[in-house]
Amino acid sequence: PPSPSRLFHKDNGRLVAHIVSHYESINRCEQELPEHFNFASDVLDKWSQLEKAGKRPAIAAFWWINDKGDEVKWSFEELGFLSRKAANVLSDPCGLQREDRVIVILPRIPEWWILNVACIRTGIVFIPGTSQLTAKDIFYRLQASKAKCIITNDTLAPAVDSVMPDCQFLKTKLIVSEGSRDGWLNFQELLKVAPADHNCIKTKSRDPMLIYFTSGSTGPPKMVEHSHSSYGIGFTVSGRYWLNLIPSDIFWNTSDTGWVKSAWSSFFSPWSSGSCVFIHNMPQFDPTTVANTLSRYPITTFCTAPTAYCMLVQHGVTSYKFMSLRHCVTGGEPLNPEVMEQWKTQTGLDIYEGYGQTETVTICANVKGMKIKPGSMGKASPPYDVQVVGDQGDILPRGEEGNIAIRIKPTRPFCLFSQYLDNPEKTASTEHGNFYITGDRGIMDEEGYFWFVGRSDDIINSSGYRIGPFEVESALIQHPAVAESAVASSPDPIRGEVVKAFVVLAPDFLSHDPEKLALELQEHVKKVTAPYKYPRKVEFVQELPKTVAGKIQRKVLRNKEWGRA
Ligand code: ATP
Ligand code: MG
Numbered sequence: 001p002p003s004p005s006r007l008f009h010k011d012n013g014r015l016v017a018h019i020v021s022h023y024e025s026i027n028r029c030e031q032e033l034p035e036h037f038n039f040a041s042d043v044l045d046k047w048s049q050l051e052k053a054g055k056r057p058a059i060a061a062f063w064w065i066n067d068k069g070d071e072v073k074w075s076f077e078e079l080g081f082l083s084r085k086a087a088n089v090l091s092d093p094c095g096l097q098r099e100d101r102v103i104v105i106l107p108r109i110p111e112w113w114i115l116n117v118a119c120i121r122t123g124i125v126f127i128p129g130t131s132q133l134t135a136k137d138i139f140y141r142l143q144a145s146k147a148k149c150i151i152t153n154d155t156l157a158p159a160v161d162s163v164m165p166d167c168q169f170l171k172t173k174l175i176v177s178e179g180s181r182d183g184w185l186n187f188q189e190l191l192k193v194a195p196a197d198h199n200c201i202k203t204k205s206r207d208p209m210l211i212y213f214t215s216g217s218t219g220p221p222k223m224v225e226h227s228h229s230s231y232g233i234g235f236t237v238s239g240r241y242w243l244n245l246i247p248s249d250i251f252w253n254t255s256d257t258g259w260v261k262s263a264w265s266s267f268f269s270p271w272s273s274g275s276c277v278f279i280h281n282m283p284q285f286d287p288t289t290v291a292n293t294l295s296r297y298p299i300t301t302f303c304t305a306p307t308a309y310c311m312l313v314q315h316g317v318t319s320y321k322f323m324s325l326r327h328c329v330t331g332g333e334p335l336n337p338e339v340m341e342q343w344k345t346q347t348g349l350d351i352y353e354g355y356g357q358t359e360t361v362t363i364c365a366n367v368k369g370m371k372i373k374p375g376s377m378g379k380a381s382p383p384y385d386v387q388v389v390g391d392q393g394d395i396l397p398r399g400e401e402g403n404i405a406i407r408i409k410p411t412r413p414f415c416l417f418s419q420y421l422d423n424p425e426k427t428a429s430t431e432h433g434n435f436y437i438t439g440d441r442g443i444m445d446e447e448g449y450f451w452f453v454g455r456s457d458d459i460i461n462s463s464g465y466r467i468g469p470f471e472v473e474s475a476l477i478q479h480p481a482v483a484e485s486a487v488a489s490s491p492d493p494i495r496g497e498v499v500k501a502f503v504v505l506a507p508d509f510l511s512h513d514p515e516k517l518a519l520e521l522q523e524h525v526k527k528v529t530a531p532y533k534y535p536r537k538v539e540f541v542q543e544l545p546k547t548v549a550g551k552i553q554r555k556v557l558r559n560k561e562w563g564r565a
Helices: 013-027 039-052 076-091 110-122 135-145 157-166 187-193 228-234 236-242 260-272 287-296 306-315 337-347 424-429 469-476 514-528 554-561
Strands: 062-066 071-074 101-105 125-129 149-152 172-175 208-213 223-227 250-253 276-281 301-303 327-330 351-356 362-365 376-380 386-389 402-407 435-444 450-455 460-462 465-467 482-492 496-505 537-540
Touching: 013 039, 013 228, 013 236, 013 260, 039 076, 039 110, 039 228, 039 260, 062 110, 071 076, 076 110, 076 187, 101 110, 101 135, 110 125, 110 187, 110 260, 125 135, 135 157, 149 157, 157 172, 172 187, 208 228, 208 260, 223 228, 228 236, 228 260, 236 260, 236 351, 236 362, 250 260, 260 276, 276 287, 287 306, 306 337, 306 482, 337 351, 351 376, 386 435, 450 469, 460 482, 460 496, 465 469, 469 482, 469 496, 469 514, 482 554, 496 514, 496 554, 514 537
Parallel strands: 062 276, 101 125, 101 149, 125 208, 149 172, 250 276, 250 301, 301 327, 327 351, 496 537
Antiparallel strands: 062 071, 208 223, 351 362, 362 376, 376 450, 386 402, 402 435, 435 450, 460 465, 482 496
16 A cells, blocks of 8 residues: 555645545445445545645646647646536537437547546436547447437548438537537537536436447457446545555556546546546657656656557667656556566566456556566455356366456445446356456466466467466567567367467567577477467467557457458
């Protein structure tokens, strides 16, 4: 845990601690979940009051920049003011009511945050999507969710219009744009004239607040429904311990607004802690831009994907001075110990890995003050009771590989998704015995640390040996020739299936003899890990298949190997 002095510093500590501690005690099951909860009125507006009373450090609640030199800074009070106006836009000209659904596809622009809070204020269910979606993806999402309204910008409005004739549920289109567009209401114009008074809806803790489509790493994206309390209260513990945040912190998380990590780390966790959400709207992830931003702004806490850390250390950040940076975190994919070590060498900082799913809040995390075991996802995060279980939901002994699972009986944690929308069979299929089965395989060691082995579908069974791709990939990346790799199952007449590595080469090795290099990589893996895991097949590729969230799709590689569609 963070030192008490960091949380309770100054005379305002007691008040600051009040918001955090109250919700933390609910996570620790010391207090009951309240019947009503609304993140806007119960958390954001509380911080606004403290800020007004001079009891929060004088830093922004939201700080946004882009590559053109534009900057936006809001206090909690300004965020409240704008989001109340936006709530009136949604209710009145847009004609939306409590529990109506709205799809919001916007890049990292400030309006995304205003609209998100506005939806919470009005009880409207927010469904984020990434700007990389195509017309077909948008159509799928509109139909599946029966959304009444879509909010997007000039870039994606034509795609929406192209599928509009077939969307029987969609009633209103709202555009975030300087100009006007036929058939669309204009958000900026409406916001200017909207009244500033708005009474926040008194939502029940269990009412729906948010629907996320999963990343689609393993199949078509699923609609994951969360209640107001789930993400609203369930991130208090992560905010305080995993992210180690207090109100004076400035937290930059780089993920796209369409991915769940944005809700986790650019919204609920930092604002639960009263910290500043920092955003740099970059057209794409560029290591130089990221390193410059970390040098120029007083960012104290940083979160990015494991692949992004990989790009940063390959670019090299030794020559930069990250003046204020003191805590780095990651999640969403396994972090190779090699990358962690290099980051530490280059910056002097550890990377605290966390693990979770769209369906959950943080399941496991490394928290400040805890011994980090490189390659491990850390320990269970309250309120979850996390276990490794067999296929019938039986708890396995420590050290044995099995399904990573969360106890749901006798009580389903309030911060677990409510359901896969319109898919009770799929929801039921995740429950075995007393547990919710994550679909990930792992090991819990004697000290309660969790080790990720792989997604259940990605595990390779070669002549009876079960091999997780992560360990092989972690071994491969230690070799200087490997920029990135993915490991998947490939058919073999004798062994049934074998380990195949798809390798993206580092620039310096592109001209090397591929056959020799393949042999060298095989020998390397045999040396650094148990030899039976070495890739019997190696293929050099230009790039790896990834989801829009940037996650490696091993399933695509596997299907290609096995000649499946
Ligand atoms: P879909 O469910 O549609 O296939 P997805 O599972 O990739 O997509 P998310 O909910 O965004 O969608 O991702 C959660 C998954 O990401 C976890 O189940 C796990 O497989 C992986 N993951 C998240 N954090 C970590 C981590 N620290 N280490 C290893 N894997 C992680
Ligand atoms: Mg998943």
